[in-house]
Amino acid sequence: MEQELEMPKMKRVQCVEDLPGIGPATLEKLQNAGFSDLMSIAVATPGELVGVADISEATAKKVICIARANMELKFESGEDLLQRRMSAIRITSGSTEFDKLLGGGFETGSITETYGQFGSGKSQIAHLIAVRAQLPLDQGGADGSIIFIDSEGTFRPERIVQMCVPLKLDSSEVLKRIKIARAFTSDHQMLLAERIEELIKQGDNVKVVIVDSLTSHFRAEFVGRGTLADRQQKINKHMHTLMRLADKHNVLIYVTNQVMSKPDMFFGDPTAAIGGNIVGHNSTYRIYLRKGKKGSRVAKMVDAPDLPENEASFMVTEGGIVDV
Numbered sequence: 001m002e003q004e005l006e007m008p009k010m011k012r013v014q015c016v017e018d019l020p021g022i023g024p025a026t027l028e029k030l031q032n033a034g035f036s037d038l039m040s041i042a043v044a045t046p047g048e049l050v051g052v053a054d055i056s057e058a059t060a061k062k063v064i065c066i067a068r069a070n071m072e073l074k075f076e077s078g079e080d081l082l083q084r085r086m087s088a089i090r091i092t093s094g095s096t097e098f099d100k101l102l103g104g105g106f107e108t109g110s111i112t113e114t115y116g117q118f119g120s121g122k123s124q125i126a127h128l129i130a131v132r133a134q135l136p137l138d139q140g141g142a143d144g145s146i147i148f149i150d151s152e153g154t155f156r157p158e159r160i161v162q163m164c165v166p167l168k169l170d171s172s173e174v175l176k177r178i179k180i181a182r183a184f185t186s187d188h189q190m191l192l193a194e195r196i197e198e199l200i201k202q203g204d205n206v207k208v209v210i211v212d213s214l215t216s217h218f219r220a221e222f223v224g225r226g227t228l229a230d231r232q233q234k235i236n237k238h239m240h241t242l243m244r245l246a247d248k249h250n251v252l253i254y255v256t257n258q259v260m261s262k263p264d265m266f267f268g269d270p271t272a273a274i275g276g277n278i279v280g281h282n283s284t285y286r287i288y289l290r291k292g293k294k295g296s297r298v299a300k301m302v303d304a305p306d307l308p309e310n311e312a313s314f315m316v317t318e319g320g321i322v323d324v
């Protein structure tokens with residue numbers, strides 16, 4: 001008679017705590033350094049873990065190996081992907097020109113980045129999305145709630161109240177559905193982003209996550225400290241957290257980015273976005289904002305997987321944004 005071989009059953013590793021050799025003290029060090037989920041361990045290098053958690057290289061290699069083995073890596077068919085793309089919701093802006101540039105509106109399930117100089121309208125658009133995403137689907141909204149990570153202290157509830165007026169929305173209800181967190185450092189900002197999934201799992205119908213601005217803390221903190229590569233690596237990690245939210249929970253991620261002057265550049269627009277390629281490659285839609293004629297704003301679609309490079313003009317008004 002054949003005997004069935006019983007394979008020894010290993011407990012499925014689901015979180016960092018489950019990894020062998022990771023005690024509470026190590027766990028805390030890992031979490032403080034942003035290694036709070038299995039994916040971040042799976043993609044880490046042994047050297048990184050040794051550096052932040054005071055563990056031996058052998059342990060680091062082992063936990064990375066186990067984290068990798070326990071990651072669910074799945075491929076999906078093109079048809080499934082199309083189905084998922086069809087569940088994307090377009091959140092309209094109030095300006096037909098701008099909506100046209102966006103291919104119908106800001107899209108859930110993806111990251112939209114605006115970059116531009118001070119006063120170019122990045123934060124105004126953030127407030128606008130926070131209001132308009134609350135409209136019902138048939139009115140160009142996503143009928144959802146909003147997480148607003150404010151790293152510059154520029155969120156103004158008064159602007160939300162003003163923007164509710166033309167839409168005839170009850171502003172106190174709208175404000176209730178916006179959860180604002182002030183981020184004081186880049187680490188704090190990263191941690192806040194990592195907590196969002198918990199809120200969603202608790203049943204909060206989050207449809208938009210705003211990070212205004214994405215890069216200012218990173219820019220300020222990494223001046224003269226560490227290397228640019230460190231900074232880029234952290235921004236990259238932060239963007240991956242956001243991308244996962246977009247992908248997994250059909251959330252619109254809206255991030256703003258500053259520009260740095262490049263005085264040595266004589267031709268073209270002498271500005272470039274902070275975080276450069278790292279931010280750009282992780283954003284689905286990249287929009288450059290600048291001031292136009294007579295107080296207008298000009299938005300240029302710089303990078304989009306399915307849209308042409310184009311420009312749109314609009315005006316920022318008390319009630320939101322409108323066509324010129």
Ligand code: ADP
Nearest residue numbers: 116117118119120121122123124125316317318
């Ligand atoms: P940034 O790109 O630096 O985030 P903002 O989005 O805060 O810039 O844009 C600020 C600009 O928005 C102001 O300079 C002004 O032109 C415009 N703005 C702000 N509030 C109002 C308002 N209530 N009515 C009309 N325009 C406004």
Ligand code: MG
Nearest residue numbers: 122123124154
């Ligand atoms: Mg701003």
